[in-house]
Amino acid sequence: GENVEQHPSTLSVQEGDSAVIKCTYSDSASNYFPWYKQELGKGPQLIIDIRSNVGEKKDQRIAVTLNKTAKHFSLHITETQPEDSAVYFCAASKGGSARQLTFGSGTQLTVLP
Amino acid sequence: GAVVSQHPSWVICKSGTSVKIECRSLDFQATTMFWYRQFPKQSLMLMATSNEGSKATYEQGVEKDKFLINHASLTLSTLTVTSAHPEDSSFYICSARRGGSSYEQYFGPGTRLTVT
Numbered sequence: 212g213e214n215v216e217q218h219p220s221t222l223s224v225q226e227g228d229s230a231v232i233k234c235t236y237s238d239s240a241s242n243y244f245p246w247y248k249q250e251l252g253k254g255p256q257l258i259i260d261i262r263s264n265v266g267e268k269k270d271q272r273i274a275v276t277l278n279k280t281a282k283h284f285s286l287h288i289t290e291t292q293p294e295d296s297a298v299y300f301c302a303a304s305k306g307g308s309a310r311q312l313t314f315g316s317g318t319q320l321t322v323l324p
Numbered sequence: 325g326a327v328v329s330q331h332p333s334w335v336i337c338k339s340g341t342s343v344k345i346e347c348r349s350l351d352f353q354a355t356t357m358f359w360y361r362q363f364p365k366q367s368l369m370l371m372a373t374s375n376e377g378s379k380a381t382y383e384q385g386v387e388k389d390k391f392l393i394n395h396a397s398l399t400l401s402t403l404t405v406t407s408a409h410p411e412d413s414s415f416y417i418c419s420a421r422r423g424g425s426s427y428e429q430y431f432g433p434g435t436r437l438t439v440t
Contacts, residue, residue, distance in 0.1 A: 243427040245427075245428065245429070247431070252434070252436075253433055253434065254328075254330075254417050254419075254431035254432050254433045254434045255368070255417070255431045256431070257428060257429070257430065257431075260427075260428065262427075300367060300368070304427060308356075308375075309356060309373050309381070310356075310421065310427050311358070311370060311373060312358075312370075312429060314367045314368050315367065316366075316367050317366075317367050
């Protein structure tokens with residue numbers, strides 16, 4: 212089955228700096244890659260996603276890049292703010308009736324004021 | 325939007341009792357709903373996948389007789405933890421996916437279960 216690895220497990224940045232989180236996946240059939248933000252005690256919130264027919268997608272301060280050949284994708288957050296502090300999860304899914312997500316292990320991002 | 329609610333947000337029950345958690349998609353019809361379990365500082369572990377009107381598909385190692393899932397309508401799925409034990413204490417989260425070609429899963433806020 213699919214295996215998703217995520218790095219780093221923790222990341223601290225100064226407010227205003229950029230943060231990058233990287234994930235690799237094992238199943239070349241995966242074609243959907245979402246990123247979720249989870250605050251303490253809450254459910255994950257979808258923040259951005261990308262399909263395999265696209266190399267990059269941007270939404271304001273957040274961007275995701277995908278390298279299908281290398282089977283890795285990354286989340287980029289620019290101009291970080293304290294409210295960006297949370298756990299971020301990457302995930303991968305492929306087609307089929309269920310389209311289950313396989314999650315990475317998560318990254319605790321701390322933005323220092 | 326795509327809002328998913330869960331009820332209750334937290335529950336405490338005694339060992340041996342059963343507890344039911346509801347998951348509702350508020351503004352869309354969810355062909356498929358998923359139930360996850362999450363331990364502190366860990367990732368989400370998929371427990372089961374349910375399609376409206378069908379029996380749930382459980383992941384390996386998840387006891388289907390202990391974790392009963394009912395997806396009775398396109399907006400409601402329930403998870404019942406039967407004969408709960410302290411080791412069942414966890415954060416349970418549901419998600420919902422629209423039908424058709426949709427891939428996006430929208431998560432509920434989670435339910436904190438504590439079994440004493």
